[in-house]
Amino acid sequence: MKKPLPIVLDTDPGVDDFFCLAMLCAFPEEFSLRAVTTIGGNNSTEVTTKNALDILALFGKDAPVYPGADHFTEEEFGEPVVFAHGHNGLADVTLSASKREPEKEKAWDALYQIAKEENGELVVVTVGPQTNLALALLKYPSLKTKIRKIVMMGGTLGTGNISPYAEANVGNDAIASRVIFESGIPVDMIGLDTTRQCKVSLEEFEEMSEKTDPLIREIMRRMITFRKGEAMHDAAAFSTLLDPEIVSWKTGTIHVETETPLKKGRTTICETPQGIHRAAYEPRRERYKEVFGRMLERYPVK
Numbered sequence: 515m516k517k518p519l520p521i522v523l524d525t526d527p528g529v530d531d532f533f534c535l536a537m538l539c540a541f542p543e544e545f546s547l548r549a550v551t552t553i554g555g556n557n558s559t560e561v562t563t564k565n566a567l568d569i570l571a572l573f574g575k576d577a578p579v580y581p582g583a584d585h586f587t588e589e590e591f592g593e594p595v596v597f598a599h600g601h602n603g604l605a606d607v608t609l610s611a612s613k614r615e616p617e618k619e620k621a622w623d624a625l626y627q628i629a630k631e632e633n634g635e636l637v638v639v640t641v642g643p644q645t646n647l648a649l650a651l652l653k654y655p656s657l658k659t660k661i662r663k664i665v666m667m668g669g670t671l672g673t674g675n676i677s678p679y680a681e682a683n684v685g686n687d688a689i690a691s692r693v694i695f696e697s698g699i700p701v702d703m704i705g706l707d708t709t710r711q712c713k714v715s716l717e718e719f720e721e722m723s724e725k726t727d728p729l730i731r732e733i734m735r736r737m738i739t740f741r742k743g744e745a746m747h748d749a750a751a752f753s754t755l756l757d758p759e760i761v762s763w764k765t766g767t768i769h770v771e772t773e774t775p776l777k778k779g780r781t782t783i784c785e786t787p788q789g790i791h792r793a794a795y796e797p798r799r800e801r802y803k804e805v806f807g808r809m810l811e812r813y814p815v816k
Contacts, residue, residue, distance in 0.1 A: 516543075518542065518543060518545050519544060519545050519546065519635075519637055519755070520546045520548050520635055520637065521545045521546065521547050521636075521637055522548050522549050522550070522625055522628055522636060522639070523538060523547065523549075523550050523551070523640075524551045524553065524582070524621070524625075524640040524642060524647055525550060525551070525552060525553070525562070525641050525642050526556045526562045526603075526641075526642030526643065527552075527556070527565035527566050527604065528555075528557075528562065528603055528604075528641075528642070529598065529600070529603075529604060529746070530745075530746040530749060531565075531566075531569075531748050532569055533749035534667075534749045534751070535573065536730075536734075536749070536813075537752050537753060537805075537809045538752060540573075540809045541756065544755075544756065547575060547577045548628045548632070549579070549624055549625075549628055550566045550578070550579045551579075551580045551582050551622075551646050552566050552579060552580070552616075552621065552646075553582045553621070553642045553643055553645055554583070554584060554585075555591060555642050555643045555682070555686060556594065556603050556642070557594040557603040558584070558594070559583065560581075560584075561603050562603060562642075563579060563581045564611075565602070565609075566579045567579050567612035567614055567615075568609040568610065568612050569604075569609065570612065571610065572733070576614070579614070579616050579617060580619055580620065580621040580623075580624040581616050581617075581620065582620065582621030583646055583649060586643060586687040587645060587648065587687050588689060589686075592686075598741070600740065605736060605740035606740075607737065609733070621646040621650070622646055622649040622653055623653075625638070625647070626653070626654040626657050626660075629657055629660040629661055630660060633660075634659070634660055634661075634662060635662050636660065637662050637665060637755070638661055639664075639752060640664060640666050640683075640694075641666075641683070641747075641748035641751060641752070642683055643683050644668065644683070644687060644690040644693075644694050645690045647690070647693075647694055648691075648693035648694060649690075651693055651697050658697045658698050662700075663699065663700040663701065663702065664699055664700070664702070665704070665752070665755060666694070666702065666704065667683060667705075667709060667748045667751030668681055668683035668684045668781075669681050669683070669684045669691070669703050669706070669768070669770070669781035670684075670705040670707045671705055671707050671764075671783065671793055671795060672705075672707030674706065674779070676779070677776070677777075677778075677779065679776070679779065680777075680778060681706040681779070681781070684770060685778065685779025686779075688770050688772045689772055692772050695767075695768050695769065695791065698790070699790075700791070700792075701768065701790070701792070702763075702791075704761065708761055708794040708795055708797050709748075709750040710745050710747065711745065711797045712745045712746075712749075712750035712797050713744070713745045713799070714738070714745075714746070716735070716738050716739060719735065719738055722803075722806065725814055726810045727813045727815055727816060728815065749806070750797070751794075753802055754794065756808075757802075759798065760801045760805065761797045761798070762795050762796040763792040763793065763795075764783055764785055764792065764793045764795060765785065765787060765789050765792050766783045766785035766791060767786065767790075767791055768782070768783045768791040768793060769781070769782050769784070
């Protein structure tokens with residue numbers, strides 16, 4: 515029997531983070547969620563930490579949540595991204611409060627301890643700015659030998675969303691992202707140019723979710739409506755762990771621009787068969803919809 519893949523999810527919930535957590539929690543036979551680590555970006559770290567706890571409670575998953583950094587490597591967080599995530603980070607949908615409290619240990623310390631326990635098998639999925647992971651690698655240099663791979667929603671091989679060149683998760687802390695790509699850990703980068711093509715329309719969702727728990731269905735419906743049909747980028751990135759053929763891959767070495775102000779956060783790949791990085795491209799939307807539908811089936815009407 516296949517052993518579930520041990521996962522730490524580094525996240526900043528976040529509407530699309532909500533769908534990422536939904537997908538992660540839906541497949542316990544595939545994934546063992548060791549912890550969630552939180553970072554600000556879409557909102558403050560205090561808010562994203564509460565959101566992570568409440569989302570886990572909604573999906574019936576009892577996992578520890580470790581708060582991370584409350585600022586980027588060189589800059590403070592910006593204002594909450596209200597247009598994309600609402601004032602509370604969750605499209606202004608109020609979830610029932612979790613009975614669990616955040617852990618006292620910081621995200622980077624917990625990440626190192628979990629990686630040690632998993633003996634090189636841990637996969638880190640990062641769907642927010644990579645500040646926490648960079649801090650962990652800088653504090654614990656041996657961590658790079660203890661992580662199997664990193665799956666990243668971030669970067670882009672096309673145009674960005676905070677500049678013509680940069681996607682937000684990489685562009686908001688390009689220095690942290692550069693630490694990740696230069697660490698020697700294999701990285702799967704599923705960038706904005708790919709995830710933005712993985713849309714599930716409200717009409718498609720309504721059809722796929724007819725047998726989904728009414729509360730979960732209504733929350734998801736409100737979030738999809740709030741985003742006006744925009745792709746749930748983090749869920750699309752995570753789906754590649756369930757079906758790697760949802761996308762095609764370019765293999766090589768990914769570079770993050772940190773020096774040129776105009777192009778700060780730009781991600782480019784130098785293709786080579788020996789590279790330890792992969793960049794996604796050419797998503798297969800029907801395969802993504804199939805995974806999304808399977809996720810909805812895992813939350814049936816009670």
